[in-house]
Amino acid sequence: MNETRQTGCDSILCITVAVLVLIGIVMVFSSSAAYTMNNHNDSYYFLKRQVLWCLLGTGLLLITKNINYHKLHQLTYPIMIFTFLLLIVVMFPEFSKKVGGARRWLTLGGFSFQPSELAKFTLVLFIAKSLVKRADKLRNFAYGYLPNLIVLGFFFIPILFQPDFGTAMIICTVTFTMLFIAGLRKKFLFLSILAIVPFIASAILTADYRKQRIISFLNPWDDPAGKGFQVIQSFYSFGRGGFWGTGLGAGHQKLFHLPEAHTDFIFSVIGEELGFVGTTGIVLLFSIFIWRGFMTAYRAKDPFGTHLATGLTLLIGLQAFINLGVASGLLPPKGLTFPFISMGGSSMMVTMLSVGVLLNISEQTVRH
Numbered sequence: 001m002n003e004t005r006q007t008g009c010d011s012i013l014c015i016t017v018a019v020l021v022l023i024g025i026v027m028v029f030s031s032s033a034a035y036t037m038n039n040h041n042d043s044y045y046f047l048k049r050q051v052l053w054c055l056l057g058t059g060l061l062l063i064t065k066n067i068n069y070h071k072l073h074q075l076t077y078p079i080m081i082f083t084f085l086l087l088i089v090v091m092f093p094e095f096s097k098k099v100g101g102a103r104r105w106l107t108l109g110g111f112s113f114q115p116s117e118l119a120k121f122t123l124v125l126f127i128a129k130s131l132v133k134r135a136d137k138l139r140n141f142a143y144g145y146l147p148n149l150i151v152l153g154f155f156f157i158p159i160l161f162q163p164d165f166g167t168a169m170i171i172c173t174v175t176f177t178m179l180f181i182a183g184l185r186k187k188f189l190f191l192s193i194l195a196i197v198p199f200i201a202s203a204i205l206t207a208d209y210r211k212q213r214i215i216s217f218l219n220p221w222d223d224p225a226g227k228g229f230q231v232i233q234s235f236y237s238f239g240r241g242g243f244w245g246t247g248l249g250a251g252h253q254k255l256f257h258l259p260e261a262h263t264d265f266i267f268s269v270i271g272e273e274l275g276f277v278g279t280t281g282i283v284l285l286f287s288i289f290i291w292r293g294f295m296t297a298y299r300a301k302d303p304f305g306t307h308l309a310t311g312l313t314l315l316i317g318l319q320a321f322i323n324l325g326v327a328s329g330l331l332p333p334k335g336l337t338f339p340f341i342s343m344g345g346s347s348m349m350v351t352m353l354s355v356g357v358l359l360n361i362s363e364q365t366v367r368h
Contacts, residue, residue, distance in 0.1 A: 009065070010362040013292040017340065017355050020285055021054055024266075024341035031254045031269040032262040032343065046262055046343050053345040057352030064356030069364075072357065073304055076129045080151075083122040086115035087158040104162045105346075114346035116159045116167045121350050123155050123171050124178070124311035131182045131307045139185050148179060149192070165203065165210060166334030170319060172196065178311050217332035230265065231329050233258040237268040238279075238328070245275030262343045264335055267327040282341075283324070290317040296358055299365040309361045312354045 029047040036045035072079075090096045090106050097107050105112040130148055137144035152175050160168045180189055204210045212227045220228025237253040240246060251272040254261040261269050271279050293313025300306040316339050323338040325331035337347040 009359055010292055010296065012288065013296070013355070013359065013362065016285055016288045016292065017352075020282075020289070020340035021057075023270075023282070023285075024338075025050055025054060026248070027266055027270055027273075027341060028262050028343045030249050030251070030273060031266055033249075034255050035262070038256075049345070050343050050348075053348045054352075056345070057348045060349055060353040061356035061359070064353050065359045065363075067360065069305060069308060069357055069360045072125055072308070073129055073132075076125050079122050080126055083115065083118050084154060084158075087119060087155065090115050090162065091158070102162055102164060104164055112345075114344075116162065116164050117346040117350040119155050119159060120167065120171055120174070120315055121312070121354055123152065124174060124315055125308065126151055127175055127178050128304055128307035128311055131178070132302075132304045135182075135303065138179070138183050141188060145179070145184065145188050148175065160203070164335075166322075166336045169200075169334075170315070170322070170336070173318060174311060174314050177314055178307060181310060182307065213332045217329075220329070230259050230333060234265055234268040234327050235329060237265075237272040241272040241275040241278075243276045245271075245273050245278055248273050263337055264323070264333070264342070265327055266338055266342050267324055270341075271327070286317065286320045289313075292362075293317070293358055296362040296365075300361050301364050305361045305364065309358055312358055316351060316354060 025047070028050045029044070032046040033043040037043040086106065090103060093103070095106055096103050097105050097112060099105065104114050104116060106115060127148060130151075131138070134144045134147070152172065155171060156168050159171070176184075176189060176192065180186075204214060212223075216223060216227035216231065220231040222228060224232050233253055237251065237258060240251070240253065246252075251269055253272055254269050258265055258268055267279065267282070270282060274281075290313055293309060293316070297306045297309035297313065300309055319336055320339050322331060322334060323336050323342075326333050326336070337344045339347065339351050
């Protein structure tokens with residue numbers, strides 16, 4: 001017999017997230033001190049910003065942890081409209097800034113925000129609501145599956161045009177995985193993949209920088225000083241770290257050799273300074289996070305809680321392991337931050353907000 005119960009906070013999940021955030025603060029400082037001293041005349045420049053974002057993220061976590069997640073069910077459509085408008089506004093130069101050829105950041109005063117980060121959370125929220133609403137129609141293409149594809153397209157297209165190919169692929173993967181877990185017919189999934197593959201291939205082949213990323217991924221040594229430079233420097237980082245690492249703060253690759261050492265490739269800095277032991281510890285922490293997230297989904301007292309917890313866990317876990325794959329050369333570079341650890345305000349705040357929702361779901365469980 002199932003019994004609904006009110007429990008306390010998932011202490012394992014809380015401790016795991018806290019440890020990851022603290023590791024992130026330390027590693028952001030270690031990986032960026034020399035860079036920020038050279039570019040901002042302040043070795044603590046990124047550290048201070050990261051601490052601020054962590055504090056703001058913790059505030060969001062506490063807020064969402066103490067708001068019944070069923071209120072999100074009621075607010076899904078307003079949140080969707082707000083997020084979609086942000087994705088449109090970011091296309092206008094008057095309200096945004098362009099970095100590295102991509103226009104992804106809204107600017108307000110001295111702060112900037114990346115709407116695509118919020119779009120990840122919003123899409124998971126919609127799919128969770130949709131799966132509850134269409135629970136008995138999911139195996140019907142027109143009524144159960146097509147509406148989800150249409151909404152996915154409304155988020156996918158503006159994100160792709162920023163351009164942010166990595167985030168676009170993540171929201172597709174999480175959406176299809178949530179639908180498949182909920183009982184989507186395999187035929188629908190297979191046909192969707194067949195339809196998307198040519199589109200992805202076209203997007204890669206028509207953008208030279210994406211094509212070069214694939215080529216450099218397959219053999220970075222073909223262009224060691226160009227497109228393959230990041231991955232090769234990342235390899236050097238892991239090689240120098242060995243089993244125990246060179247010691248915290250003692251890494252050399254971050255000293256103007258490894259690009260994006262404090263964001264996309266911060267795991268490589270961990271590999272050099274903390275070695276195999278440190279990287280294994282990080283993988284273990286994320287494995288624990290995923291375990292607790294799926295346990296929260298399993299124990300949720302209603303289908304909405306189950307789908308929402310599943311989606312948020314997939315979202316954070318998938319991004320973490322894609323970042324690990326890029327840093328270790330197992331996946332092509334995608335420009336995705338490392339959740340909880342990389343420097344980045346938008347990612348940190350939305351990720352912590354998501355953890356707060358997970359904690360709220362975990363407090364309202366069912367004894368199986």
